[in-house]
Amino acid sequence: MGRKGISQYIPQRTCVACRQVRPKRELIRMVRIANGSIEVDTDGKKPGRGAYLCKNLECWEAGIKGNRLDYTLRTTITKENREQLMKYSKDVLKESKDGKNS
Numbered sequence: 001m002g003r004k005g006i007s008q009y010i011p012q013r014t015c016v017a018c019r020q021v022r023p024k025r026e027l028i029r030m031v032r033i034a035n036g037s038i039e040v041d042t043d044g045k046k047p048g049r050g051a052y053l054c055k056n057l058e059c060w061e062a063g064i065k066g067n068r069l070d071y072t073l074r075t076t077i078t079k080e081n082r083e084q085l086m087k088y089s090k091d092v093l094k095e096s097k098d099g100k101n102s
């Protein structure tokens with residue numbers, strides 16, 4: 001007992017902004033919904049084309065303001081949508097600050 005040698009499969013995804021591969025649960029999924037706008041998929045279960053971003057404001061800014069998300073999800077983010085996502089990022093990302101000083 002106890003020696004199973006299982007290598008637990010951890011799904012990994014790539015952040016569209018910094019291109020780092022990370023375990024899926026360390027990333028936030030963005031999904032393109034039917035009308036072409038992008039929503040944050042907090043459960044990771046929404047249907048549709050998805051893209052991932054680190055829980056890191058720099059990546060959100062690069063992804064959202066820098067058009068990486070538009071490109072990956074083959075849509076055009078409206079100004080309102082962009083603002084909505086950035087607002088969301090500020091709410092979510094402040095909780096998961098790493099205490100990383102630079």
Ligand SMILES: [Zn+2]
Pocket residue numbers: 015016017018019020053054056059
């Ligand atoms: Zn990233």
